[in-house]
Structure formats: C-alpha cells, structure tokens
Amino acid sequence: MSGDIARDAVGDYRYGFHDPENATIRFDKGLSEQVVRDISELKNEPDWMTEIRVKAYHRFMEMPMPSWGNCDMLNQIDFDAVTYFLRSSEGTEKDWDDVPDDIKNTFDRLGIPEAEQKWLGGVTAQYESEAVYHSIREDLEEQGVLFFDMDSGLKEHPDLVKKYFCSVVPASDNKFSALNTAVWSGGSFIYVPKGVHVELPVQAYFRINAKNMGQFERTLIIADEGSSIHYVEGCTAPTYSTESLHSAVVELIAMEGAKIRYSTVQNWSANVYNLVTKRGIAHSNATIEWVDGNIGSKLTMKYPSVILKGEGAHAEVISVAYAGKGQHQDAGAKVHHLAPNTTSNILSKSIAKNGGRSSYRGMLQVTPKAKGCRSKVICDALMLDADSQSDTYPTMEVGNSSADLEHEASVSKVSNDQLFYLMSRGHSEEEAMGMIVNGFFEPFTRELPMEYAVELNRLLELEMEGAIG
Amino acid sequence: MLCIENLHVSVDDTEILKGVSLRINLGEVHAVMGRNGSGKSTLANVIMGHPAYEITSGDIKFKGTSLEEMEVFERARAGMFLSFQYPSSIPGVQVGTFLRKSVSAVRGDEAPSAREFRKELKSHMDALEMDKSFLARYVNDGFSGGEKKRLEILQMLLLNPTLALLDETDSGLDIDALRVVAEGINSITPRAGCLLITHYQRLLDHVKPDYVHVMIDGKIVKTGGADLAVKLEAQGYDWIEA
Numbered sequence: 001m002s003g004d005i006a007r008d009a010v011g012d013y014r015y016g017f018h019d020p021e022n023a024t025i026r027f028d029k030g031l032s033e034q035v036v037r038d039i040s041e042l043k044n045e046p047d048w049m050t051e052i053r054v055k056a057y058h059r060f061m062e063m064p065m066p067s068w069g070n071c072d073m074l075n076q077i078d079f080d081a082v083t084y085f086l087r088s089s090e091g092t093e094k095d096w097d098d099v100p101d102d103i104k105n106t107f108d109r110l111g112i113p114e115a116e117q118k119w120l121g122g123v124t125a126q127y128e129s130e131a132v133y134h135s136i137r138e139d140l141e142e143q144g145v146l147f148f149d150m151d152s153g154l155k156e157h158p159d160l161v162k163k164y165f166c167s168v169v170p171a172s173d174n175k176f177s178a179l180n181t182a183v184w185s186g187g188s189f190i191y192v193p194k195g196v197h198v199e200l201p202v203q204a205y206f207r208i209n210a211k212n213m214g215q216f217e218r219t220l221i222i223a224d225e226g227s228s229i230h231y232v233e234g235c236t237a238p239t240y241s242t243e244s245l246h247s248a249v250v251e252l253i254a255m256e257g258a259k260i261r262y263s264t265v266q267n268w269s270a271n272v273y274n275l276v277t278k279r280g281i282a283h284s285n286a287t288i289e290w291v292d293g294n295i296g297s298k299l300t301m302k303y304p305s306v307i308l309k310g311e312g313a314h315a316e317v318i319s320v321a322y323a324g325k326g327q328h329q330d331a332g333a334k335v336h337h338l339a340p341n342t343t344s345n346i347l348s349k350s351i352a353k354n355g356g357r358s359s360y361r362g363m364l365q366v367t368p369k370a371k372g373c374r375s376k377v378i379c380d381a382l383m384l385d386a387d388s389q390s391d392t393y394p395t396m397e398v399g400n401s402s403a404d405l406e407h408e409a410s411v412s413k414v415s416n417d418q419l420f421y422l423m424s425r426g427h428s429e430e431e432a433m434g435m436i437v438n439g440f441f442e443p444f445t446r447e448l449p450m451e452y453a454v455e456l457n458r459l460l461e462l463e464m465e466g467a468i469g
Numbered sequence: 470m471l472c473i474e475n476l477h478v479s480v481d482d483t484e485i486l487k488g489v490s491l492r493i494n495l496g497e498v499h500a501v502m503g504r505n506g507s508g509k510s511t512l513a514n515v516i517m518g519h520p521a522y523e524i525t526s527g528d529i530k531f532k533g534t535s536l537e538e539m540e541v542f543e544r545a546r547a548g549m550f551l552s553f554q555y556p557s558s559i560p561g562v563q564v565g566t567f568l569r570k571s572v573s574a575v576r577g578d579e580a581p582s583a584r585e586f587r588k589e590l591k592s593h594m595d596a597l598e599m600d601k602s603f604l605a606r607y608v609n610d611g612f613s614g615g616e617k618k619r620l621e622i623l624q625m626l627l628l629n630p631t632l633a634l635l636d637e638t639d640s641g642l643d644i645d646a647l648r649v650v651a652e653g654i655n656s657i658t659p660r661a662g663c664l665l666i667t668h669y670q671r672l673l674d675h676v677k678p679d680y681v682h683v684m685i686d687g688k689i690v691k692t693g694g695a696d697l698a699v700k701l702e703a704q705g706y707d708w709i710e711a
Contacts, residue, residue, distance in 0.1 A: 423518075423542045426546050435562055441561070442561030
C-alpha cells in the first residue's frame with residue numbers, strides 16, 4: 001500500500017497506521033475445538049484451564065447471537081474469517097529495547113514508553129494475542145503487588161487464577177464471554193495485598209495490528225481488604241476495509257473496604273467489533289468505579305457492571321460514548337444492589353454525529369435484601385445533527401420499598417445561540433463545536449489522568465473538524 | 470470605523486430594521502434607546518453576524534470592509550465585540566480555559582504569553598470586583614444576571630476590541646455592579662468605538678455618550694447629545710412620535 005492510499009484509508013484517525021505482519025506463530029483462520037486446544041497447548045496450560053476452554057467453546061457454539069443491541073451488525077460477523085491466535089514476538093520483554101523494532105516503534109508512536117516514565121506504576125503492552133512488554137515498578141513489587149500479563153499470571157499464580165477465573169463472569173454469561181473464555185490470550189492479572197495502596201496508575205495498552213485479527217484478552221484484578229488500585233487501559237488498531245474482532249472479559253474483585261478504579265479510553269479504528277464483558281464484585285464497604293470512554297470501533301456493546309454484594313459497598317460508573325459516521329455505541333451500565341445500604345451512581349453521556357448512533361442500555365437491580373440502598377442514574381445525550389440517533393433503554397428491578405432511587409435523562413442539541421456566542425469570541429464553528437463537545441464530556445474527562453484527558457479532548461476536537469456542512 | 474448605510478433586516482420574512490444608517494468613529498460612544506421591540510438588539514446582533522437575521526438591503530462596513538462575506542469569528546478577530554443581553558451557558562467549559570482560548574483566538578499573534586495573560590486577567594478581575602473562584606466555574610452556567618454581565622465586560626477588556634457593542638449590559642444590575650461595569654466600559658472607550666443599547670438613563674450617568682439615537686419601529690428617528698437621554702427619561706417616547 002502506498003503512502004497516499006494508506007492515508008486515505010486512515011482518514012482523520014491518527015492511529016490507523018500498521019506495521020508489517022511478522023508473526024512468529026499464526027493460526028489458520030477460523031475456530032474449532034482443535035484451535036482452542038492448540039492455544040492451550042502452545043501456552044503449556046494446566047489441564048483444568050484446557051477443560052474450561054473447551055467447555056466454553058461448546059457453550060459459544062450453542063448460544064445464539066444476542067437478539068438486541070445491533071443485530072444487523074452482529075450478524076455480519078464472520079467467525080470463520082477471524083485469526084484467533086497470532087504471536088508476534090518470542091517473549092514478553094522487560095526492556096523496550098528487546099521488543100522487536102517495528103512493534104517498539106508503534107508503541108513509541110502511541111506514547112506508551114514516555115507515559116510509563118512519567119506517571120505510571122506499571123505497564124503491560126499487548127500486541128495481537130500476547131504481551132510483548134511488561135514491567136512493574138520495584139517499589140510495588142516489594143510491597144507484594146502482583147502485576148502480570150494474564151498468561152504469566154496463570155503460570156506464576158495458578159491457585160489464585162483458578163480460584164477467581166470465571167468467578168465474576170461465568171463462561172456462559174453471554175455468547176461473547178463464552179468465546180473469550182475459549183480462546184483468551186493476554187490481558188492483565190493483578191493482586192493487591194491487604195492494605196496496600198497503589199498510588200500511581202498501572203496501564204495496559206492493547207494494539208491490534210493484523211487484518212481480520214481477533215483479540216481476546218482476559219483481565220482479573222483482585223484488591224484484597226483495604227487496598228486500592230487504579231488501572232488504566234487504552235486501545236487502538238489500524239484502519240482496514242475488513243473487520244477485526246475484540247472481545248474481552250474483565251473480572252474485578254474488591255474485598256472488604258478495597259477500592260478499584262478501572263479507566264478505559266477505547267479508540268479502536270472504525271472496523272473493529274468491540275464486544276466486551278466487564279463486571280466487578282464489591283464486598284462490604286468496597287468501591288468499584290468504572291470510568292469508561294468509547295470513542296472508536298464499528299460496534300461497541302459493553303455495559304460495565306458492579307455486583308454490590310457486601311453491606312455498604314459502592315459503585316460508580318461514569319461513561320461516555322461518541323458515535324460518528326457508521327458507528328454504533330451501545331454502552332451503559334449495570335448495578336446489582338444485593339446488600340443493605342449499598343450505593344451507586346451512574347452517569348452516562350453520549351454524542352452522536354454524522355449519522356452515528358449511541359444507545360444507553362442500563363440495568364439497575366435492587367433485591368429485597370438491599371434495604372436502605374441509594375442509586376442515582378443520569379443519562380445525557382447530545383445530538384450534533386438531525387441524521388444521528390440516540391436512544392435510551394433503562395431497566396429497573398426494584399425489590400424493596402426502602403430504596404432511594406433517582407433517574408434523570410435528557411437529550412439536547414447544540415443551540416445556534418451557543419455557537420453564535422462562542423464564534424463571537426473568535427472561535428470558528430468547528431472550534432466552537434469542539435468546545436461544546438469537550439464541555440459535555442467534562443464530567444468524564446476530569447476523572448481521567450491528566451495525560452489521557454488532554455488526549456481525549458484533542459481527539460474530540462479532531463472529530464469536529466471538517467464535519468460541519 | 471463602523472459605517473451602516475440604509476440597513477434593512479428581516480427575520481423569517483418580517484422586517485425588523487427598516488433603513489438604519491449610523492456612523493461610529495474611534496473613541497465615540499453612541500447610545501441607542503427605544504422601547505422593547507423597536508429593533509435595538511437586532512441592530513447589535515446583525516452587526517456581529519447572528520445567523521438568524523437576513524440583511525435584505527443596505528450594507529455594514531467595518532474599517533472600510535463590507536461585513537457581508539465575513540464570518541462571525543472573523544468579525545471578532547477583526548476587532549468587534551458583542552456583550553450579550555442573554556449570554557449562553559457552555560456547561561463543562563471552565564471560564565479560565567474559555568478566556569485563555571478566546572484571547573488567543575482573537576488577538577492571534579499579539580496574544581499575551583501565559584504569564585502576561587494571568588497578569589492582565591488578575592488586574593481586570595480586580596477592577597470588576599470578581600473573585601478568582603469565577604475561573605473554575607463553567608461559562609455562564611448557573612450564573613446570576615449580574616455575574617453574567619461582569620463576565621461579558623471581563624471578556625471585553627481581555628479581547629480589547631476596537632468596536633464594542635453592548636446590548637442592554639445594564640439590565641439586571643444593581644447600583645454597585647452598574648458602577649463597576651460602567652468603569653469597565655469607560656476604560657476601553659478612548660481607544661474603541663462603542664454602541665450602547667439601553668433602556669435607561671442610569672447607565673448614561675456613568676458612561677457619557679457622545680450621541681444618543683432614538684429608535685422607533687426599526688428606524689432611527691432622532692439623534693442628539695447626552696441631554697436627549699435625560700429628556701427621554703423624563704418624558705418618555707411619546708413626544709417624539711407625536
């Protein structure tokens with residue numbers, strides 16, 4: 001592909017470049033029980049994991065496609081065209097200089113080594129199916145914090161993995177969690193010991209490079225009693241005319257009094273299906289926070305969930321979604337109040353532009369046991385033109401009358417008066433639109449580490465350019 | 470500097486301005502007075518380029534250039550400023566960020582350095598008796614009427630226009646706020662032209678106009694000096710129409 005053609009294909013998406021595909025191991029396209037067994041064998045996994053995989057594979061084959069979300073797009077997925085495993089580097093390195101040049105250059109362009117030096121406590125960089133780089137600050141290691149890519153986590157701490165794997169998201173939870181469980185590779189494994197507070201965020205970055213790639217990372221984070229951690233993830237992929245599939249499962253366990261914050265800036269190229277299951281269990285007085293931003297992908301279906309299992313547990317879900325041309329962001333949140341005096345806040349902000357579609361799909365469940373719980377749900381949508389679509393599908397199941405629940409929803413448009421006001425202060429229409437959009441997402445961006453917030457604002461400003469007709 | 474010739478303006482096919490001519494030179498303060506619905510605010514908005522208004526005939530020239538082909542933001546960058554009667558709120562955008570971006574958009578190459586900007590900002594905010602906590606709030610979001618008007622004047626001082634259009638900047642202000650706002654206006658008039666749209670004499674006690682125009686039904690029907698405003702305050706508009 002010549003430079004010009006590549007640029008045309010990439011458009012305004014500045015992460016759409018790709019490296020040559022130098023695979024050391026590449027499985028043939030398509031899925032079968034043998035593929036699942038081969039992945040497990042290649043990784044020298046214990047038999048119990050192979051069995052979990054094979055069982056999950058059969059569940060995946062039996063389960064129907066979801067009948068909601070975006071069925072047209074889901075039914076276009078050609079599972080036979082996907083590459084389910086691709087190894088691009090001999091091992092997971094601790095030094096960027098040992099990572100193959102092409103791959104290292106890519107992560108340089110994405111700013112990962114720089115961010116690591118400045119403000120991160122640890123980094124895992126996954127390229128295709130596996131981590132190519134992984135490191136953790138020594139001080140964290142000394143405090144007993146375990147931070148591995150998931151494959152290494154299973155090797156080093158099989159008992160912990162065996163105990164918690166699939167304990168929050170069972171393989172049979174949905175078709176895509178079954179698929180992930182069958183073919184998972186990479187992701188992060190984290191254990192924070194009792195009382196340890198990990199001050200600097202740790203980051204995972206997921207990069208797809210190959211065409212028709214399937215990336216199926218699996219993440220498990222356990223925060224023991226009274227500990228805390230902030231995990232940040234980012235992701236990008238090249239722009240191709242054919243689709244790639246990203247289907248992850250993330251399980252969080254916050255023990256008594258622990259706190260986990262999980263922040264995501266999802267910026268896949270517009271040819272990636274992003275079908276992800278994220279769920280956490282919060283024990284007594286624990287807090288789980290999902291800070292979830294969806295800017296890229298073709299179709300995202302993702303509803304970060306929290307099960308408030310212990311008394312006094314708290315859930316916070318702040319999510320934003322931006323749907324441009326050809327994109328559907330079907331995102332939202334689920335919170336299950338199972339214990340007394342549990343609390344939750346859900347804030348969802350979505351923007352649709354140029355015929356894009358953004359949907360909020362939420363579930364709030366209050367069981368009879370959850371006396372005295374409180375929840376507040378706010379959904380705001382901003383429409384930038386008349387061709388775009390925004391819809392809201394909130395579900396509430398309330399099993400006792402002592403719950404204090406609030407739900408607010410709004411759909412607004414950018415007004416001519418706002419644009420005129422900003423333009424009268426010297427800002428072009430695109431700049432004015434960018435300011436309004438960034439302002440709308442501000443409750444989300446202010447929760448991100450500053451470097452991410454700046455990057456997100458810049459991305460959204462780029463999205464507004466050349467888009468006004 | 471501003472030259473309006475026989476301007477006719479419509480909104481949705483209803484003619485609002487029916488032949489307005491007006492010249493404003495640098496350093497002059499012009500007050501336009503008139504009843505509600507006489508077309509005063511339309512005049513200010515159409516000069517700035519509000520898209521809802523259609524110029525059906527006539528012309529507006531600013532520093533010798535017709536505004537016809539100039540976008541709103543280009544007018545701002547050329548040195549025009551409108552203080553809004555009802556400024557829009559921009560949720561999520563902090564005042565401090567907004568001011569910095571606006572100053573760099575309008576003043577371009579001549580925009581102050583970050584340090585200079587902070588200095589300018591502080592001195593203007595002190596003059597307008599604004600607390601620095603303003604800077605962290607969202608633009609006009611949840612502001613009282615008086616706070617909005619102060620923010621408008623703060624923007625005017627920072628953007629340093631050569632033509633300031635002030636659309637009922639005095640309405641909704643108490644006596645103290647009126648004095649502070651008037652001082653802000655007076656501080657730019659030596660180097661700028663100024664068009665004050667107002668209902669009341671009381672702003673003109675603080676900002677002395679060189680010319681007072683009376684607008685009735687989309688036309689300027691009478692022009693005089695500062696004493697005309699005093700007479701209007703005492704006698705109303707009926708004697709002009711008679």
